[in-house]
Amino acid sequence: MFELNEDQLALVETVRDFATAALAPNAAKWDETKHFPVDVLRDAGDLGLGGVYAAEEYGGSGLTRSDAVLIFEELAKADPAIAAYISIHNMVVWMVDAFGNDDQRAEWVPQLASMESLGSYCLTEPGAGSDAAALTTRAVRDGDGYILNGVKQFISGAGSSALYIVMARTADTGSRGITAFLVPTGEPGLSFGPNEKKMGWNAQPTRQVILEDVRIPAANRLGAEGTGFGIAMKGLNGGRINMGACSLGGGQAALEKTVAYLKQREAFGGPLINQQALLFELADMDMELESARTLLRRAADALDRGAGDTVRLCAMAKRVATDAGFNAANTAIQLHGGYGYLAEYGLEKIARDLRVHQILEGSNEIMRLIVGRTLAED
Amino acid sequence: MKIVVLVKEVPDTYEARKLDSSGMLARTASELVPDEINERALESALRYQDAHKGTEVVVLSMGPESTVKTLRKMLSMGADSAVLVEDSSLAGADLVRTSAVLAAAVQREGFDLIVAGNESTDGRGGLVPAMVAEHLGLPLLPSLDTLEITAESVSGSCAIDGGTLVVNAALPAVVSVTERSAEARFPNFKGIMKAKKKPLAKISLADLGLSPEPGARSTVTAAVERPVRAAGTKIVDEGQAAQELADFLAANRLI
Numbered sequence A: 001m002f003e004l005n006e007d008q009l010a011l012v013e014t015v016r017d018f019a020t021a022a023l024a025p026n027a028a029k030w031d032e033t034k035h036f037p038v039d040v041l042r043d044a045g046d047l048g049l050g051g052v053y054a055a056e057e058y059g060g061s062g063l064t065r066s067d068a069v070l071i072f073e074e075l076a077k078a079d080p081a082i083a084a085y086i087s088i089h090n091m092v093v094w095m096v097d098a099f100g101n102d103d104q105r106a107e108w109v110p111q112l113a114s115m116e117s118l119g120s121y122c123l124t125e126p127g128a129g130s131d132a133a134a135l136t137t138r139a140v141r142d143g144d145g146y147i148l149n150g151v152k153q154f155i156s157g158a159g160s161s162a163l164y165i166v167m168a169r170t171a172d173t174g175s176r177g178i179t180a181f182l183v184p185t186g187e188p189g190l191s192f193g194p195n196e197k198k199m200g201w202n203a204q205p206t207r208q209v210i211l212e213d214v215r216i217p218a219a220n221r222l223g224a225e226g227t228g229f230g231i232a233m234k235g236l237n238g239g240r241i242n243m244g245a246c247s248l249g250g251g252q253a254a255l256e257k258t259v260a261y262l263k264q265r266e267a268f269g270g271p272l273i274n275q276q277a278l279l280f281e282l283a284d285m286d287m288e289l290e291s292a293r294t295l296l297r298r299a300a301d302a303l304d305r306g307a308g309d310t311v312r313l314c315a316m317a318k319r320v321a322t323d324a325g326f327n328a329a330n331t332a333i334q335l336h337g338g339y340g341y342l343a344e345y346g347l348e349k350i351a352r353d354l355r356v357h358q359i360l361e362g363s364n365e366i367m368r369l370i371v372g373r374t375l376a377e378d
Numbered sequence B: 001m002k003i004v005v006l007v008k009e010v011p012d013t014y015e016a017r018k019l020d021s022s023g024m025l026a027r028t029a030s031e032l033v034p035d036e037i038n039e040r041a042l043e044s045a046l047r048y049q050d051a052h053k054g055t056e057v058v059v060l061s062m063g064p065e066s067t068v069k070t071l072r073k074m075l076s077m078g079a080d081s082a083v084l085v086e087d088s089s090l091a092g093a094d095l096v097r098t099s100a101v102l103a104a105a106v107q108r109e110g111f112d113l114i115v116a117g118n119e120s121t122d123g124r125g126g127l128v129p130a131m132v133a134e135h136l137g138l139p140l141l142p143s144l145d146t147l148e149i150t151a152e153s154v155s156g157s158c159a160i161d162g163g164t165l166v167v168n169a170a171l172p173a174v175v176s177v178t179e180r181s182a183e184a185r186f187p188n189f190k191g192i193m194k195a196k197k198k199p200l201a202k203i204s205l206a207d208l209g210l211s212p213e214p215g216a217r218s219t220v221t222a223a224v225e226r227p228v229r230a231a232g233t234k235i236v237d238e239g240q241a242a243q244e245l246a247d248f249l250a251a252n253r254l255i
Helices: A007-034 A038-047 A065-078 A080-100 A103-112 A226-263 A276-305 A311-337 A338-342 A348-356 A366-377 B035-053 B067-077 B095-109 B128-136 B191-195 B241-251
Strands: A119-122 A138-142 A145-156 A163-169 A178-184 A191-193 A206-217 B003-008 B010-012 B031-032 B054-062 B081-085 B114-115 B140-144 B147-149 B153-160 B163-170 B172-175 B200-203
Touching: A007 A038, A007 A065, A007 A080, A007 A348, A007 B067, A007 B191, A038 A080, A038 B153, A065 A226, A080 A103, A080 A145, A080 A163, A080 A226, A080 B191, A119 A145, A138 A163, A138 B067, A145 A163, A163 A206, A163 B191, A178 A206, A178 A226, A178 B035, A178 B067, A178 B172, A191 B140, A226 A311, A226 A348, A276 A311, A311 A338, A338 A348, A348 B054, A348 B200, B003 B035, B003 B067, B003 B095, B003 B128, B003 B140, B003 B241, B035 B054, B035 B067, B035 B114, B035 B147, B035 B172, B054 B067, B067 B191, B067 B200, B081 B095, B095 B128, B095 B172, B114 B128, B114 B140, B128 B140, B128 B147, B140 B153, B140 B163, B147 B191, B153 B172, B153 B200
Parallel strands: A119 A163, B003 B054, B003 B114, B054 B081, B081 B200, B114 B172, B140 B172
Antiparallel strands: A138 A145, A145 A206, A163 A178, A191 A206, B010 B031, B147 B153, B153 B163
């Protein structure tokens, strides 16, 4: 598992070519102008990035989670915000593909995998974040359909997506009373809040999703009633390691930029890289990133195999990798001195983008809770 | 329709290229990749294939064993099969020899159209497509910026001094394309995973009915590294700058 096979090398090379040509030259501009590049996402779909680990049956790429972490790391080297968006979209596609019936898969997977259409994942609410089982969005059975009411918070891609997977309460039985629904855009009663002003992730929109008496057919229920929380949590295992991989890519890019800078920046009579205090900082960045990479690959392998300790390993890898990535980006700013603080050098953007990876898809405190509980329960 | 695309593996253009002690290109000094011009040649063939199901696209190369990686990349982009002429006696083969071997190989493979790049990024001889056409007794449409393939013919345009030449030929024919021709696609993930299952045939000189010709190789009599770039001329404005600038541009025939 420590050496990439020929296919993986070819996948990474292709993603690098794409990211270098299509993402990297535009990343700063998209961040500055808050532009969501749906046209480039469509090109990403042509590559197979829309349904990385969805089955080939309905147009997915049929790759493994171990392939996916390599792919997302490579994408994030060019633009963490777009890489992370693509990860979230992939979680939606995988959920439809893994838990949908044949009709649902046939309708949604082809258009989502090609990224002709985009998907959003709606779990968090204004009053329910880490405590997701406390969500209050309600779905009430109404003849051959359901009526949904509630507000979803921090929804990536909201307003641009064709499909929203909404977790809603169908019974007052805690996490067992939650059901997943496929809500297509354009349904009467579905609306969106304004695009949030954020610290980073500016190349993708984040809005509230507001459901007011949205009536959808019962055929849009994803899985059985009461299975929504399980679906949400299973999706997050993969989401977490992808987000870790996105942090790793951003951190790696920051490290590489810093090594190049310290080699050419002269002070005190020579290149700064000769200053051992700074060299040690680089070494620490490299060690933290490589440790995170190793753990990520192990977690991805566990997820591929359906191993018993998947949840624990994915939580560990998410926490370790998102911290390592942010720390590397933050240190990179420091080692660039005043230039690191300028937008032109591209480092402050990496730090701003990676900061949120420590918060979302289960905050890093929740990751520690998951890991801690496995110790306490043993 | 069967289209054979000629492919050469070259050192990556984005890295510095080095000469070895004999003055030949050091092939292992940088990463070996498909010549970008060949990816454009393949793209032209694939576009015809996209629109005309049943079209067969074969990529064909002469080179060492490592060329398999380049051919796999072309297969992942969408070519149906690959042929590698691999024979240690061909190392360093000159243009005449290379074109004779390629001609024999495409003849063995069978084709309606041969698409090549106009010149390689490394050797830049620019003669192989013409020599292959000559061996095969076929028309050559050289250095096309645009290319249109139909079931019976091929046509395109190429830039010449002071104009554009619009040319066409009945099939079978040989064409070469320039870097202004079709922008190559990225291989997609499915293509990459499928590539290793596609046929890749390795053939030797003996398979082509040819024997080694040890003398048919290029030798370098002298090689000089490109001189380090000298500092440019600085003009300080002491009232004469405009005149000096104009003189400089005139002297370099830029105005």
